Amino acid sequence: MSIIQVENVTKTYKSGKGIFDISFSVDQGEVFGYLGPNGAGKTTTIRQLMGFTNVDQGRCLIRGMDTRLQAEEIQKFVGYIPGEIAFFNNMTGKQFLDFISQMRKQAKSRTAELVTRFELDVKPKISKMSKGMKQKVALTAAFMHDPEIYILDEPTSGLDPLMQKTFIELILEEKKRGKTILMSSHSFEEVERTSDRAGVIREGRLVALEDVNSLKAAQRKAFIVTVVSSGEVELLQNSNLEISRITGNQVEIIISSNYDEFIRVLTKCSVKGLDVLNQNLEQAFMKYYGREAEKNE
Ligand SMILES: Nc1ncnc2c1ncn2[C@@H]1O[C@H](COP(=O)(O)OP(=O)(O)O)[C@@H](O)[C@H]1O
Ligand SMILES: [Mg+2]
Structure with missing residues (x-):
């Protein structure tokens, strides 16, 4: 009610x-x-x-x-x-x-x-x-x-x-x-x-x-995966995962609902580090705000 x-x-x-x-x-x-x-x-x-x-x-x-x-x-x-x-x-x-x-x-x-x-x-x-x-x-x-x-x-x-x-x-x-x-x-x-x-x-x-x-739930999350070799970086690149950035052996991957696939691909690598980038609702809402929100921050 x-x-x-x-x-x-x-x-x-x-x-x-x-x-x-x-x-x-x-x-x-x-x-x-x-x-x-x-x-x-x-x-x-x-x-x-x-x-x-x-x-x-x-x-x-x-x-x-x-x-x-x-x-x-x-x-x-x-x-x-x-x-x-x-x-x-x-x-x-x-x-x-x-x-x-x-x-x-x-x-x-x-x-x-x-x-x-x-x-x-x-x-x-x-x-x-x-x-x-x-x-x-x-x-x-x-x-x-x-x-x-x-x-x-x-x-x-x-x-x-x-x-x-x-x-x-x-x-x-x-x-x-x-x-x-x-x-x-x-x-x-x-x-x-x-x-x-x-x-x-x-x-x-x-x-x-x-x-x-x-x-x-609809939010996209960015994970930073650190692998051991350049071969593994290539393996990640050749997967269906969305790669947003690569710095040395660190690969930034964007995940929305495809967690299963993400984990399947990761099991083929030696993962030395896994971090999730801190994100909040702001990104989800940003499209409604445009530039004004940035000014107010
Ligand atoms: N009493 C008022 N007379 C004239 N303009 C007003 C008055 N109160 C607010 N405004 C204008 O209306 C808009 C909305 O203001 P407001 O509701 O206070 O926004 P918010 O609370 O989201 O910051 C602003 O452009 C503000 O300058
Ligand atoms: Mg107010």
Whole structure:
């Protein structure tokens, strides 16, 4: 069953930028990665989804409720992290978290657990906090009422690598607990590690909707085989395997699904080394991104 539905949403800014006819849905218990370079339209989509402004066209539903009409009701079971966080800077972290809890009339609270987990010091005023600390406050606010649904706009931005890891672990735990999660990111790796499905947005348009596992399975892998003699290099060259590079006795071979054949050929050689080149989803998605992704890296 679809918990989050974005249906043909268009929102155009005066500049002509915006998002155009975006549709996707997120099922119960699913983690959906919303991937795109800076300026692609991720925040615009998520703000429409949260029902903050009127869309030009289309509609967004959460648990079947129109987010524009039932925003208040919906916020009770949604944990949201905005892309650009505007805080009440005069409050301390603790005051802010207490304020949000009261506003939600929150019955249960994981605040203490989250504060410990993110090593967050809630005593300073928010205006005195670093970007990373503010992000941790936002994460705590989004998770502390233990909501069923998370809508997270670039949740790891500003976090150091260790905290990014802590965050990803938390997401995977929440996923195990059956939560439904929509998370935007410009990091392929993050989506690869967390998401079941991914949508790619580019220049305001959804250019791909893919199952992350099948993307991974369809991925081509490069192996570097080190053999003993030039005769064996020749043997590899004369096989049906796809050779991408040869350096001395090292042969780089591209494998997609032909593992059987790869192993058959290898048994005819004295293999001294076998390495797999570290690849990730990025290569699989690259075709959707073109040059822009390279600029943003
Ligand atoms: N309030 C706004 N007014 C005018 N243009 C905007 C506004 N918000 C975003 N944009 C433009 O819309 C495009 C998409 O922005 P955004 O949704 O923030 O992208 P992302 O979150 O993927 O980085 C960008 O070109 C951005 O400059
Ligand atoms: Mg954004």
